[in-house]
Amino acid sequence: MSKHEHQHQSHQDIIKRLKRAEGHLRSIVTMMEEGRACADIAQQLHAVEKAVCQAKRTLIQDHLDHCLEHAVGAVAQGERASLDEFKQITKYL
Template sequence: MSKKTPHHDHTHQSHDAIVKRLKRAEGHLRSIVTMIEDGRACVDIAQQLHAVEKAVYQAKRTLIQDHIDHCLEDAVGALANGEGASLEEFKQITKYL
């Protein structure tokens, strides 16, 4: 089970694009299930799975990069004030790279 981190009410400029990408991948994934149920060729299914995998990977990468780019300044300030939570958050998110 994953460890919950405190909820932060913040969004980044990339979040809308990430949500669009993930919703597209979600729909695509549903269509892959239908392809499997309909007995479509494995090579076609594998190709579509690869496309979904790439979309999810890119969404994750964009999210993490955006987080690092926009939250690093806050983290450095927090560390200067003796707050270690921001450093821990960066350690946690980088394991997903």
């Protein structure tokens, strides 16, 4: 498997989001080391958590849209509906 075999258009955006979350997480550690209020820290942790969850959701949906479509190929209309339903429900991850 090559390094770029599973690279999709959304991956660069996901990388940027994760790098921002990484920097944000480092600033939260600093906040804790400085003894900042727990409510402030919790709020910032919540923001990082949401960013990481959104990155995960985007990655999974991108995978389904590209890799699963490629693997399944052309399918009958009835089977296509099942695939579309599966892709739709992943939005709730």
